[in-house]
Amino acid sequence: MSLSAVHGTLSSLKSCQADIGTGMDIVTDVAMDLAETQDQGDNPGIKEMEAMILECAKLDREINHFVDIVQQVTSEVNTQQQPEAMFSLSAKVKEQFTERIARLSDAELQSHPKVVAFMDSMKNSLNQANQESVENTEELDEDIAVTQSQVNFTCPLTQVEMVNPMKNKKCNHHYDEAAILGLIKAKQGQKKKCRCPVVGCGNTDVRQSDLIPDQMLRRKIQSQKRHSSRT
Numbered sequence: 001m002s003l004s005a006v007h008g009t010l011s012s013l014k015s016c017q018a019d020i021g022t023g024m025d026i027v028t029d030v031a032m033d034l035a036e037t038q039d040q041g042d043n044p045g046i047k048e049m050e051a052m053i054l055e056c057a058k059l060d061r062e063i064n065h066f067v068d069i070v071q072q073v074t075s076e077v078n079t080q081q082q083p084e085a086m087f088s089l090s091a092k093v094k095e096q097f098t099e100r101i102a103r104l105s106d107a108e109l110q111s112h113p114k115v116v117a118f119m120d121s122m123k124n125s126l127n128q129a130n131q132e133s134v135e136n137t138e139e140l141d142e143d144i145a146v147t148q149s150q151v152n153f154t155c156p157l158t159q160v161e162m163v164n165p166m167k168n169k170k171c172n173h174h175y176d177e178a179a180i181l182g183l184i185k186a187k188q189g190q191k192k193k194c195r196c197p198v199v200g201c202g203n204t205d206v207r208q209s210d211l212i213p214d215q216m217l218r219r220k221i222q223s224q225k226r227h228s229s230r231t
């Protein structure tokens with residue numbers, strides 16, 4: 001095992017992490033379907049989805065810590081001078097990883113951005129479903145979604161309809177994921193803070209950690225797309 005093999009493994013772990021993220025989006029989507037179509041109250045399906053989301057968040061967090069520890073441990077050792085040091089690396093990583101994982105709490109998982117997005121989506125879906133059952137106006141609801149579209153579906157950065165809308169939890173503005181992450185990165189490169197691109201917004205420091213995927217909005221955009229392709 002060489003260091004380059006280690007780095008190769010790390011990068012495949014990271015692509016695995018991207019799959020976990022996609023999986024979490026799908027679980028959220030399914031849970032929203034359940035919340036919108038099933039009887040409200042104690043819904044065992046949604047509870048199961050919630051457990052799955054938390055499980056994924058845990059895995060995602062463990063990969064982060066693992067990658068972090070491997071990078072730290074490998075940077076401390078000079079394998080050219082001491083080739084035998086490779087042998088102690090894995091034991092060292094294992095030891096530090098176990099130690100770090102033991103210190104983590106499950107409660108922290110609630111602040112994982114995709115878990116936050118899940119909880120948010122569930123709350124919104126349940127609210128919406130409750131309103132619908134009171135008013136029973138599904139048609140009207142779709143019309144509302146369409147009128148809203150002219151206002152909210154456009155990314156302030158790309159000026160086109162968002163694909164993966166992210167909500168800024170500080171100022172509540174939305175942007176498309178790729179566009180805002182690109183902007184934050186570009187500003188970081190210039191050592192500048194990223195100002196919220198929405199005109200008139202006072203938020204002068206947009207950080208990646210403030211952004212939460214807005215699954216509800218994403219679904220609205222998608223359902224409106226389906227709606228307009230039908231007509």
Ligand SMILES: [Zn+2]
Nearest residue numbers: 171173196201
């Ligand atoms: Zn803003």
